[in-house]
Amino acid sequence: MNLIVYLLTLFSLVSCGENKSNYTNNDVNNITLSRDSLQGEVKKAIPDGLLRLVKAYPDFIDRADENNLYFKDGTVMQWDDGIAGKTHDEMLDSPDLEDMMHQKYVKGANWDSPPAENFEPGRIRYEPFFKKMYGNTSSEVKKNLVTINWMPSVCGCNVQVNSVNGMAEKLQAVSDEIESTLGAEFDKYLSRTGGTFNWRNIAGTNRLSTHAFGTSIDINTNYSNYWQWDGDMVWKNRIPMEIIEIFEKHGFIWGGKWYHYDTMHFEYRPELLVE
Ligand SMILES: [Zn+2]
Incomplete structure (x- = not known):
């Protein structure tokens, strides 16, 4: 009898453990899914530097998306050339728009x-x-x-x-x-x-x-x-x-x-x- 109680208790502990484990995995999956959709959102956001260019040059620029600047005459300029890890001198010599805008100018005294x-x-x-x-x-x-x-x-x-x-x-x-x-x-x-x-x-x-x-x-x-x-x-x-x-x-x-x-x-x- 004692053995049966022991076995039942053991079985219920293992079940709980499995259930808990499944729940956790589901939870992790859910978190991963939300993070992926969040990253999707971030990718879609238009960088502040691009928005500034649109705002500053209304005579030439029509709009921007997450990686492009659209001129009114149909010209498209890329924001990020995809080259990572440029040194300051490399940015001076061969920048993209992103490099150009990455340091923030502070107005005033x-x-x-x-x-x-x-x-x-x-x-x-x-x-x-x-x-x-x-x-x-x-x-x-x-x-x-x-x-x-x-x-x-x-x-x-x-x-x-x-x-x-x-x-x-x-x-x-x-x-x-x-x-x-x-x-x-x-x-x-x-x-x-x-x-x-x-x-x-x-x-x-x-x-x-x-x-x-x-x-x-x-x-x-x-x-x-x-x-x-x-x-x-x-x-x-x-x-x-x-x-x-x-x-x-x-x-x-x-x-x-x-x-x-x-x-x-x-x-x-x-x-x-x-x-
Ligand atoms: Zn000068």
């Missing part, structure tokens, strides 16, 4: 200064993207250039910049706002310009400068610091934040926020500034 090694949002540029909008060659860019009067009362400089994407108007707005809101103590930084349009490569590289597209301006070089001139990588700056904040307000990033700093340099890159 509360940025992390001096920049960490190779932290330089905006310095990685997917060249075909800019060539498509502003011009593929020097002569194509020249057709889009207009002349604006930069800082009429301080510099009185006629500078040539690109009219595409409303960039020339934005630069004129920077000039107007600086002149109407900042005092005479800021004049010395703006009384000369280091240049706007110039079809050239970045010194020491095979990469086009954004000056080639007429979308950048260098302010007075006498008060500027540039890593290639300084001969070291110790970040320095003399340009006041008041000037920088006005540029940023109108869609221009500042080269002084880069590890490879270039404090005279302002560049129209609204995709890094849109909210």
Whole structure:
């Protein structure tokens, strides 16, 4: 009798164990299924960087999906080229749109200064993207250039910049706002310009400068610091934040926020500034 009770008890324990085990397996299967469908959802989400590009360049870009940017003329540009583990230099030399957008530019005075090694949002540029909008060659860019009067009362400089994407108007707005809101103590930084349009490569590289597209301006070089001139990588700056904040307000990033700093340099890159 005792043996029967013992055997029944043993059987019921084993059954419980099996039931529990089955339940757990089912549970695991359910969790795996939910995780797979969640990953499916994540894959379908449009990356923030792509959304920023759509928002920043409405004249050219129609829409984006999870890995493509669709231009209004039917051109499609890929977000991720699928090449993983690029070094910073490799990203500079052969980036995709994802590499271009992966560092976040911080507006205003509360940025992390001096920049960490190779932290330089905006310095990685997917060249075909800019060539498509502003011009593929020097002569194509020249057709889009207009002349604006930069800082009429301080510099009185006629500078040539690109009219595409409303960039020339934005630069004129920077000039107007600086002149109407900042005092005479800021004049010395703006009384000369280091240049706007110039079809050239970045010194020491095979990469086009954004000056080639007429979308950048260098302010007075006498008060500027540039890593290639300084001969070291110790970040320095003399340009006041008041000037920088006005540029940023109108869609221009500042080269002084880069590890490879270039404090005279302002560049129209609204995709890094849109909210
Ligand atoms: Zn420059």
